Amino acid sequence: MRSRxxxxxxxxxxxxxxxxxxxxxQRDMEVVGVVKTKPDYAAMxxxxxxxxxxxxxxxxxxxxxxxxxxxxxxxRDLLKEVDVIVDATPDGVGATYAKAYSEAGVRAIFQGGEExxxxxxxxxxxxxxxxxxxxxxxxxxxxxxxxxxRSICALNSAIGVKSVNAFLVRRAADLQEVKRGPVNAIVLxxxxxxxxxxxxxxxxxxxxxxxxxxxxxPTTLMHVHYVNVRLRGAATREEVIEALRASPRVLVVSSSxxxxxxxxxxxxxxxxxxxRGDIPELVVFEESxxxxxxxxxxxxxxxxxxxxxPENVDAIRASLGMADAEESVRATNEALGxxxxxxxxxxxxxKG
Amino acid sequence: MRSRxxxxxxxxxxxxxxxxxxxxxQRDMEVVGVVKTKPDYAAMxxxxxxxxxxxxxxxxxxxxxxxxxxxxxxxRDLLKEVDVIVDATPDGVGATYAKAYSEAGVRAIFQGGEExxxxxxxxxxxxxxxxxxxxxxxxxxxxxxxxxxRSICALNSAIGVKSVNAFLVRRAADLQEVKRGPVNAIVLxxxxxxxxxxxxxxxxxxxxxxxxxxxxxPTTLMHVHYVNVRLRGAATREEVIEALRASPRVLVVSSSxxxxxxxxxxxxxxxxxxxRGDIPELVVFEESxxxxxxxxxxxxxxxxxxxxxPENVDAIRASLGMADAEESVRATNEALGxxxxxxxxxxxxxKG
Numbered sequence: 001m002r003s004r005x006x007x008x009x010x011x012x013x014x015x016x017x018x019x020x021x022x023x024x025x026q027r028d029m030e031v032v033g034v035v036k037t038k039p040d041y042a043a044m045x046x047x048x049x050x051x052x053x054x055x056x057x058x059x060x061x062x063x064x065x066x067x068x069x070x071x072x073x074x075x076r077d078l079l080k081e082v083d084v085i086v087d088a089t090p091d092g093v094g095a096t097y098a099k100a101y102s103e104a105g106v107r108a109i110f111q112g113g114e115e116x117x118x119x120x121x122x123x124x125x126x127x128x129x130x131x132x133x134x135x136x137x138x139x140x141x142x143x144x145x146x147x148x149x150r151s152i153c154a155l156n157s158a159i160g161v162k163s164v165n166a167f168l169v170r171r172a173a174d175l176q177e178v179k180r181g182p183v184n185a186i187v188l189x190x191x192x193x194x195x196x197x198x199x200x201x202x203x204x205x206x207x208x209x210x211x212x213x214x215x216x217x218p219t220t221l222m223h224v225h226y227v228n229v230r231l232r233g234a235a236t237r238e239e240v241i242e243a244l245r246a247s248p249r250v251l252v253v254s255s256s257x258x259x260x261x262x263x264x265x266x267x268x269x270x271x272x273x274x275x276r277g278d279i280p281e282l283v284v285f286e287e288s289x290x291x292x293x294x295x296x297x298x299x300x301x302x303x304x305x306x307x308x309x310p311e312n313v314d315a316i317r318a319s320l321g322m323a324d325a326e327e328s329v330r331a332t333n334e335a336l337g338x339x340x341x342x343x344x345x346x347x348x349x350x351k352g
Numbered sequence: 353m354r355s356r357x358x359x360x361x362x363x364x365x366x367x368x369x370x371x372x373x374x375x376x377x378q379r380d381m382e383v384v385g386v387v388k389t390k391p392d393y394a395a396m397x398x399x400x401x402x403x404x405x406x407x408x409x410x411x412x413x414x415x416x417x418x419x420x421x422x423x424x425x426x427x428r429d430l431l432k433e434v435d436v437i438v439d440a441t442p443d444g445v446g447a448t449y450a451k452a453y454s455e456a457g458v459r460a461i462f463q464g465g466e467e468x469x470x471x472x473x474x475x476x477x478x479x480x481x482x483x484x485x486x487x488x489x490x491x492x493x494x495x496x497x498x499x500x501x502r503s504i505c506a507l508n509s510a511i512g513v514k515s516v517n518a519f520l521v522r523r524a525a526d527l528q529e530v531k532r533g534p535v536n537a538i539v540l541x542x543x544x545x546x547x548x549x550x551x552x553x554x555x556x557x558x559x560x561x562x563x564x565x566x567x568x569x570p571t572t573l574m575h576v577h578y579v580n581v582r583l584r585g586a587a588t589r590e591e592v593i594e595a596l597r598a599s600p601r602v603l604v605v606s607s608s609x610x611x612x613x614x615x616x617x618x619x620x621x622x623x624x625x626x627x628r629g630d631i632p633e634l635v636v637f638e639e640s641x642x643x644x645x646x647x648x649x650x651x652x653x654x655x656x657x658x659x660x661x662p663e664n665v666d667a668i669r670a671s672l673g674m675a676d677a678e679e680s681v682r683a684t685n686e687a688l689g690x691x692x693x694x695x696x697x698x699x700x701x702x703k704g
Contacts, residue, residue: 040611041621041695048694176620184536259392268528269393272369276623342400343393
């Protein structure tokens with residue numbers, strides 16, 4: 001390995017673009033290429049940002065050349081240049097590349113759209129970093145699952161968690177996905193309980209008793225979860241809030257102090273101070289936190305486009321054995337400005 | 353006047369926040385304070401960015417102090433410190449402040465939500481900058497009107513325009529406006545022709561024959577206009593495109609090269625490369641440009657949150673007599689990066 005990890009990114013959509021950027025912000029990583037299928041505006045922006053462009057196979061290269069974009073090679077060429085490849089291809093497509101990654105002898109980071117069996121371990125940095133250390137393949141769980149694991153593991157380390165029941169209100173599409181619906185319905189997702197999220201949480205915390213249900217609503221602006229947690233013993237509301245606030249990837253937002261009572265206002269606040277308007281932190285609404293004996297409930301919001309981005313960065317470090325959990329989370333957070341969001345942070349002076 | 357113009361901003365919502373930021377990016381301006389009504393997340397972000405906070409009157413100050421935010425004074429105090437105040441208060445509210453601005457002896461820049469009579473001149477930088485030079489009050493026309501004037505004046509200077517007929521598909525609300533509708537209807541706005549936009553365009557170009565009609569649709573992502581222009585003589589499609597492309601505040605975007613066929617993709621492209629994901633340029637879709645004899649038609653998109661921002665900056669310079677039109681537009685564009693948008697600009701290599 002070089003002094004900096006050589007990172008490739010296969011797929012340059014919602015997640016791939018952000019992971020490529022996030023990795024390029026790390027002192028111990030270098031992004032040596034991204035794989036793009038079509039020479040569209042995202043490809044042009046990659047070129048404009050100086051990211052070397054690769055294509056899946058020679059077949060796609062011609063369209064790039066016609067568009068005036070330089071192609072460095074095919075995916076197989078990129079795999080010779082990297083220590084680790086982050087697969088950010090569409091759901092289920094990553095699995096079709098698993099063999100190529102493995103045969104090239106590079107570490108592979110998959111996303112939560114793949115089955116858990118695609119990788120040696122499913123991953124959430126603040127839950128099970130150590131299990132991913134040195135693994136040849138790691139699967140970062142999906143955005144909703146990452147959001148659930150953020151609050152569950154924060155409460156589990158501070159207080160202890162017995163069981164969880166959560167209701168997920170999912171965004172319908174990402175901003176640029178103009179062909180996905182619904183535009184005017186609440187869709188059961190799926191029309192049975194549990195949703196797949198319970199099993200996905202257990203791919204990281206196999207001991208946890210958990211049930212989840214989900215609906216899809218017509219918005220592009222974040223998911224919202226209503227989470228009920230049975231704790232291992234009684235706690236006060238203040239202890240629960242403090243446990244969440246102490247997590248390095250949770251923002252506890254006071255609606256009464258910030259005036260924020262919607263995902264729209266969260267996104268608006270973020271875009272005035274953050275690259276792309278991203279909120280990689282899990283947001284917990286402070287006034288929604290309710291505790292009665294051993295039972296805590298609260299409303300949380302998940303920015304589906306960015307919450308897994310720091311997790312991918314940490315998964316790279318874990319798989320390559322570059323740092324321990326605390327070092328990696330701290331380095332990732334510092335490089336990406338995670339934990340500081342003026343106007344939303346706990347302190348009323350907006351510096352909290 | 354100091355070496356740099358002292359700028360105040362009254363109102364810190366969609367437009368006020370952006371104008372305060374844009375003015376702070378100019379070498380010849382200094383933002384000495386912003387007026388905010390409530391101590392919400394936007395106020396905290398202003399404080400966090402080092403912008404001195406003022407309140408409309410002493411009544412509001414107490415809530416800010418309780419929130420831990422320092423208040424420098426009331427609007428009347430800010431007016432003693434500035435050469436020019438940009439009024440970005442809600443529609444119709446600006447007029448109630450006009451007398452206070454005038455009595456304080458400061459230049460006042462109003463927004464298009466006010467009646468044209470609020471100011472000495474209605475303004476669009478590339479149409480009538482000179483008419484605003486030295487004026488004690490200037491009204492920057494609304495976002496839709498600014499969009500119409502951008503393409504009309506570009507075609508008028510290059511080719512000549514006789515008349516215009518335009519259909520406006522308006523966004524329902526800005527991102528953070530969670531109380532505005534509709535969520536599932538196309539609303540005639542108004543249910544008669546012409547809409548007020550025709551008159552508003554004529555507040556800048558009184559000689560123009562123009563009719564407009566408008567509907568509101570459930571989106572927060574830009575307005576879209578279908579514009580029909582009768583030219584003063586026949587032109588080729590290439591001449592029309594070149595006239596639009598030559599304007600320093602128009603982006604001609606090729607859908608076939610960029611893959612962009614929606615406002616969602618425009619906004620997605622912008623947020624990866626622009627502060628707040630703003631597009632202050634008027635966007636004209638290249639493949640939509642159709643010309644037959646003296647009649648040209650095309651589809652254009654207007655980012656309602658930012659298109660008037662550079663206009664406000666130019667209005668400041670015009671009213672204070674700080675620069676001529678060409679100098680001001682160039683300085684504003686350079687400071688804000690207007691005209692360069694990787695992935696959307698004309699050149700397929702994204703550097704055009």
